[in-house]
Amino acid sequence: MVENSALSETTHEDIPNSESFKDLLFETIMKHSQDSIYFKDLIGRFIVVNNIKAEKHGVSDPKQMVGKTDFDYLTKDIAGKILKTEKKIIESGIPVIGTEEKLTRLDGKTTWSSSSKYPLYDRSGKLIGLWGISRDITESEMNKAALFSAERKLDTIIANISDVITITGVDGIINYMSASIEKQFGWSTNDLIGKNGLDYIHPDDRERVVLAYRNLVKNNISFTSEECRYLRKDGSYIPVQFSAVNMLSDAHVDGVLINYRDISDRKKREEEIFYLSYHDVMTDLYNRAFFSEECSRLDTERQLPISVIMGDVNGLKLVNDAFGHAEGDKLIIECAEVIRLCCRKEDIVARIGGDEFCILLPKTNVETAGMICDRIYQECKRRGGGSEKKPYFLSISLGHATKTESQKALDSLIKEAEELMYRHKLLDQKSVHSSLISSIQATMTMRTHETEEHSERMTIFAGAMGKALSLPEDQRFELDLLSRLHDIGKISIEEYILSKPEKLTENEWSQIKLHPEIGCRIAQSSPDLIGIAYYILCHHERWDGQGYPQNLSGENIPLLSRIIAIADSYDAMTQKRPYRKTMTASSAIAEIKSQSGKQFDPALARIFVEEVLGVSWE
Numbered sequence: 001m002v003e004n005s006a007l008s009e010t011t012h013e014d015i016p017n018s019e020s021f022k023d024l025l026f027e028t029i030m031k032h033s034q035d036s037i038y039f040k041d042l043i044g045r046f047i048v049v050n051n052i053k054a055e056k057h058g059v060s061d062p063k064q065m066v067g068k069t070d071f072d073y074l075t076k077d078i079a080g081k082i083l084k085t086e087k088k089i090i091e092s093g094i095p096v097i098g099t100e101e102k103l104t105r106l107d108g109k110t111t112w113s114s115s116s117k118y119p120l121y122d123r124s125g126k127l128i129g130l131w132g133i134s135r136d137i138t139e140s141e142m143n144k145a146a147l148f149s150a151e152r153k154l155d156t157i158i159a160n161i162s163d164v165i166t167i168t169g170v171d172g173i174i175n176y177m178s179a180s181i182e183k184q185f186g187w188s189t190n191d192l193i194g195k196n197g198l199d200y201i202h203p204d205d206r207e208r209v210v211l212a213y214r215n216l217v218k219n220n221i222s223f224t225s226e227e228c229r230y231l232r233k234d235g236s237y238i239p240v241q242f243s244a245v246n247m248l249s250d251a252h253v254d255g256v257l258i259n260y261r262d263i264s265d266r267k268k269r270e271e272e273i274f275y276l277s278y279h280d281v282m283t284d285l286y287n288r289a290f291f292s293e294e295c296s297r298l299d300t301e302r303q304l305p306i307s308v309i310m311g312d313v314n315g316l317k318l319v320n321d322a323f324g325h326a327e328g329d330k331l332i333i334e335c336a337e338v339i340r341l342c343c344r345k346e347d348i349v350a351r352i353g354g355d356e357f358c359i360l361l362p363k364t365n366v367e368t369a370g371m372i373c374d375r376i377y378q379e380c381k382r383r384g385g386g387s388e389k390k391p392y393f394l395s396i397s398l399g400h401a402t403k404t405e406s407q408k409a410l411d412s413l414i415k416e417a418e419e420l421m422y423r424h425k426l427l428d429q430k431s432v433h434s435s436l437i438s439s440i441q442a443t444m445t446m447r448t449h450e451t452e453e454h455s456e457r458m459t460i461f462a463g464a465m466g467k468a469l470s471l472p473e474d475q476r477f478e479l480d481l482l483s484r485l486h487d488i489g490k491i492s493i494e495e496y497i498l499s500k501p502e503k504l505t506e507n508e509w510s511q512i513k514l515h516p517e518i519g520c521r522i523a524q525s526s527p528d529l530i531g532i533a534y535y536i537l538c539h540h541e542r543w544d545g546q547g548y549p550q551n552l553s554g555e556n557i558p559l560l561s562r563i564i565a566i567a568d569s570y571d572a573m574t575q576k577r578p579y580r581k582t583m584t585a586s587s588a589i590a591e592i593k594s595q596s597g598k599q600f601d602p603a604l605a606r607i608f609v610e611e612v613l614g615v616s617w618e
Contacts, residue, residue: 021176028252036113036136039120041129042090044069044083056113056136058105075104086117089130093119101134111138123179164240164260167253170217172196172210175255184262186233197258202229202237209242217256222246230260239267280351282329283336291350294360298348299410303362306410307369307402310417311339311376312425313355314395318525321518323391324492331392338383338394342375357396358414366402373398397425454571458483461567461612465604468611469563479560482532486539486564489519513548516540535560539568542599562601566592566608569599589615 030037036053040046046065054062057073070079082101089096101115113134120129164184167176174197177189192200201209205228212224224244229237241261247253278290286294298306313335320328332355339357343349348360361369380394399421403413462483466476490498493515497508504512516537523533538552538561545553573588583591589609596605606617 022178024252028250033133034135036134037131039129039131040086042127044086047129053134056103056111056134058107058109073105075106078102078104086130089117089119090127093127095119100137111136113137125183163262166192166197166258166260167247167255168197168258169255170248172198172213184260185230185238191233200231201242202231205229213244213256216244216246217248220246220248227263239263283333283351285336285340285357286348286350288350288352291348291352291358291360294348295410295414298360298362301406304406305363305365305402305404306413307361307364307366307400308410308413308417309359309361309369309373309398309400310414310421311335311357311359311396311398312421313357314397314425315393316355318522319392321522321525322488322491327392330390331394334383334394335380335396338376338379338396342372342379344372347372364402365404366400369400369402373400397421399424454575455484457571458486458564458567461571461608462563464612465563465567465608468607475560478532478535479563481529482535482539482560482564483567485519485523485529485532486536486568487515487519488522488536489515489517492518513540517549532560534558535564537561539564541565543601544598547599557601562604563608566600566605567612569595570608570613585613589613593617 030048030050033050034052036050036056038046038049038053045067046069049062049065051062054060054065057065059065059073065073070082073079074082085096095116095118097116099115101113102110103113104110114137115132115134117130117132119127120131122128163178164181165176165178166174166181168174174192174195177192179189181187181189181192198206198210198213205226209226209228212226215221216224222245226242228240228242230240230242231237239262241259241263243259243261245257245259247255247257278286280287313332316328316331319331332351335357336349336351339349339359343359344361346362347364348362350358350360352358359372361372376396376398380396383394399417399419401413401416401420403410459480462479463476466479471479493511497504497511500508516539520533520537523529523536535558538550538558541547541550541552541557541561542565543554543557543562545551547557570588570592573583573591574585576582592600592605592609596602609615610617
């Protein structure tokens with residue numbers, strides 16, 4: 001149970017029934033306010049207006065305006081503009097505060113007001129219209145600070161009826177409590193009336209709020225506002241905006257009017273925005289902006305020695321091109337997990353680029369930084385890759401540097417670590433790419449339903465053609481590689497298309513025809529395959545120019561591509577495929593002869609039949 005503080009030594013006096021008191025409070029404000037105050041329904045009709053508002057529209061009796069709209073008193077353009085603004089407030093639930101509003105009446109008289117408009121809710125929280133308050137500024141500019149203060153007072157008094165409103169004495173004892181307390185905080189009005197409302201503020205916030213409250217009462221300050229947490233009946237706390245208005249001089253109130261507004265949603269949004277502004281969405285690590293701030297904050301002599309580790313994911317482009325960006329994203333995410341796992345809680349781990357990570361290690365010497373790098377390498381090795389579930393190999397190149405003297409700039413330390421990282425990357429590159437290529441070959445076999453026997457036959461055909469043509473050794477090597485990987489682009493084609501026994505649709509066929517271009521991009525991503533990239537691109541071109549993707553013809557098609565086109569077609573015809581019946585060797589040879597000079601290079605077709613297959617052309 002919350003105990004009363006020293007502010008609650010006196011007992012409260014009896015006050016009128018809460019509903020009657022609330023009505024009295026409302027009538028007093030409407031009657032004595034020097035500002036225009038009005039309430040409207042959802043379609044812009046006046047519900048209640050005060051005298052000042054009626055005078056503003058040239059009406060002597062405020063009751064005459066009930067049920068009317070601004071179109072009954074103002075020019076069409078002015079009324080339309082007001083209606084548009086108020087409609088937006090109702091739709092969005094967002095008030096418009098402190099805007100200048102021009103009012104031109106039907107009799108031609110024009111005045112200017114500083115206006116604030118707010119959504120209007122009933123006690124259940126249902127939106128029922130809007131209300132507004134405006135002050136005439138026609139004759140002179142008002143003191144903006146005073147205007148803001150005055151509007152905040154009225155905003156606190158009658159703003160959003162769903163807020164919790166209390167009236168306390170100078171000692172903090174609650175004399176009045178709005179019924180919304182039960183919905184917002186779980187308390188009934190009887191639970192809190194007679195208690196010190198300040199005792200329900202979270203202990204960590206209480207001293208600050210009590211000081212502001214006492215300052216308001218003691219120094220006769222008109223308004224104060226603080227964010228704090230308020231105790232719910234279930235023992236939890238919710239964030240609120242605590243706004244207090246000094247009304248001790250008002251004979252009808254004689255107290256401090258306090259408004260508690262639930263700001264849970266706003267706080268949640270602020271936390272989300274703050275989180276997103278400093279975190280990388282994909283990996284949940286810190287981002288470059290946060291890392292830069294931490295570098296500035298921690299670049300002090302107290303943090304020495306301070307170390308930096310730079311990391312770069314190996315083979316990301318090859319993985320993206322070979323398996324798609326979804327697998328590339330998985331590679332980045334898993335690298336982030338490894339780094340986070342191998343670092344200490346106090347280390348700042350950030351993703352600062354597409355495939356780049358940076359780790360800031362305060363109070364860390366060079367030996368410890370090296371140990372952390374070793375842990376990351378070992379964890380990558382342990383996780384490995386190259387399986388059906390994870391086609392990529394997990395590999396990161398790292399470089400680290402340590403600063404022991406305050407004179408050395410942290411930027412130069414980062415650059416030093418980056419240079420070491422790139423040196424390691426050059427050393428790792430060949431082995432990483434070789435592992436990835438092996439993985440790609442294995443994945444290609446699984447996805448394209450092409451057996452190892454097919455690869456072996458293609459290698460034999462390619463070797464025989466290379467020998468028959470007396471190709472130099474480097475071209476024979478490239479032809480051998482091409483025979484194994486010419487269809488590498490098919491790993492990005494959906495499996496159901498590759499295994500479909502029925503005729504392909506136009507869209508499915510267009511996807512199939514993309515595989516030479518995809519294969520070319522994959523090969524270009526690897527130093528080991530770049531030499532055969534263009535041959536992969538051209539292996540479905542035809543001698544007559546009717547192939548794809550470039551419609552090359554004749555000897556404009558690379559020699560190795562022309563060779564592979566013949567060998568691959570023969571093997572496809574003589575082996576079982578989902579979309580084609582198996583042909584006999586003689587039927588396949590007849591097909592090659594019939595396509596000589598059309599699909600195939602006629603000279604190469606003859607050499608393949610005679611030299612490789614050992615069959616007479618005639």
